[in-house]
Amino acid sequence: MASAIGRRRTRVAWGFLGPSVLGMLVFFVFPLVMTVYYSFTSFDLSNPPRWNSFANWKFLFGGDPLIGQATFNTLWFVAILVPVRIAGAMLVAWALTRARTASGALRTLYYLPALIPPVASTIAFVFLLNPATGPVNKLLGAVGIEGPGWFTSPAWAKPSLVLLGLWVLGDIMIIFLAALLDVPVEQYEAAELDGANGAQRFRHITIPNMAPVLMFSLITGIIAALQYFTEPAVASSTAMGKAAVGEGASGMLGWPDQSTLTYGQLLYQKAFGANLFGYASAMAVVLFVAAGVVTAVLLRRFSSFTPEVAA
């Protein structure tokens, strides 16, 4: 009897799980397996894939002249853009919890840029930072500072994208704000009675309470940075004077001088520009493994992310 009930429960469970498991198999496992397979083939999307053993992998680790630059740029964004955005969002969220008046209006104001589609916000930002006609350099010029070339300068293009990332930090900021408001006030009061100063309260009360949210932002931020594509692509084409992405876009990716060429962009260029879908698949496998390893390491390092510990 008990086993009959158990079997029935199992069937019901599979009934509920079935659609999502099927979806996972069709839209995740199958493409993943195929991508690994294609990485050992020469494939142009149209002709049947031809087995070429490790040729793509050899090219990836020793033949592609741009892979080093694209990897460096991507890691640069992971190392700079992600922490800067998290720190900026934390600062703004903390400041907003201190606002005595117009807090609702201020929250809306800081969140609004995050609502703008990335293409539109990037185009707007490139115009704001136009070295000759943009208001930013005009303001700098008014106080005697010669503004940099921003998106048109190989040295400044990446920092310009960080500024853009800071401008649209509302998505993280709103989560941090909710988490900050959720920290029990009595913990701060107890710490204050124990003589803890502001920095100590932040380190020992705010940070541990926000650990799950910080971890979520860090992991999603790193994965997004590893796949960074739209903003640098639009910035390159707009700064070149061609406010369009699509037709012949692969020729503009990375401009100026490959300074903003990301790993994801190179992957796209190799697949759809060069018809090297097998090689692009090898690149995609590496990206997937890198994202998986980073996530696993972070989850292990910050075990407080698990609900049991957080609770």
Added chain:
Amino acid sequence: MRTRTRIVIPALVAAVAVGTAACGGSSGGGGPTAAASAPPTVSGTIEFWHFFTDREATVIQGVVDDFEKANPGVKVVVKSGQDDQKMRQAISAGQPIDVALSYSTDQVGPLCSSGDFTDLTPFIERDKVDLTQIPKTVLGYTAYAGKRCSMPALADVYGLYYNKDLLSAAGYTQPPKTLSELSDMAVKLTKYNADGSIKQLGFMPLLGYYENAEAHWGPSADAQWLKEDGTSAIGSSPGWQTLLTWQKDLIERLGGYAKLAKFQAALGEEFSAQNDFQTGRVAMNLDGEYRTAFIADQAPKLSYGTAPFPSAQGFESTYGGGYITGNIVGIGKGSKNPEAAWAFIKYLTTDTDAQVKLANGLKNVPTTHDAITSPQLQLPEQFKTFLDIFENEHSSTTPPSSIGAEYQTIFGTHTAKWQQGKVADLPGMLKQVDSEIDAAVKLQAGS
């Protein structure tokens, strides 16, 4: 654990097997074929994908309507605004796209070799289509490895635009015919602000500025891209060294890379009224024939002329030619109605009235000789230059390749460093370009 392994491994093998069969596409053979004799009338429905939108899509629709009127049994279902990549994936997956119009000649190689676009030769030979109406260069970029899988719909042709008022003020009555004349005139036409920055530029020598591209400069020095076996010819083609040396010299004469890069950073958006040539910021510019339509719309008072792009020293005899590219159209491998699809393609690409109507509407160059010489062409006086360039024997294009436009992209990554002065050994750089292109070709070939 053993049970899981037993299940997982066959599942993965099955997934790869199914995926290979499902996603692999088909090579060469199969697909739609021509009937032994041309049917007296065509009928049925055909699906037509193209990339045009808004006003341009309306022009295309006008020609579709004419075709339907002439062939009352045929209904053309138009899917406008389709990106090339999306279209290619759909055709590759076997979607029944009868007629596909692409903006890029760079995809001709894979489209032809894979059979995604049907070989049109049987249709062309059966219907005795006169291909001598189309220039050799254009025939070249619409076929790959001897297989004609596409026809040219319209062409883009590149030449030199010059501001008559600015040239006249500097004492010039004619545009330059050689690159050294272009350099001298560019230097004389360039004016500087008090702080040394450029106020008005005679000609911008930096690649990446608007339509300044290696491909568009190439015909001036008969510079070659690929050898017959598909490997790179860049290092062994003397034209590239000539062009890049000329460019470097002009950059120096105009004040150096940094000064020009600063000027470039303030450029107006290419397809807006703020385009540097239209505002007079630049006196001479390389551009396509379509610029005439933008000028008529956005800067109608601009006094300008057009001419073939100047030729390099030692290549003076090539003057009159230029870079040509264009739209291509073919029959998708999943077409259910190839005869009606071919009838539509034939109408679109060889019917003089249709070509003229498209050219008048889209302000592009028609691709048949009869259409080019048609009195019905209603195009501005400056447009005639591009018709002449189109039919000039020295005009050339970027050849179709198995790696698409990758060979141009690779070259571009090196010329970007060259123009900044970061490369001392030009022949060495060009050899490196060769080796990188050849490696990509080899990888694509599966070796």
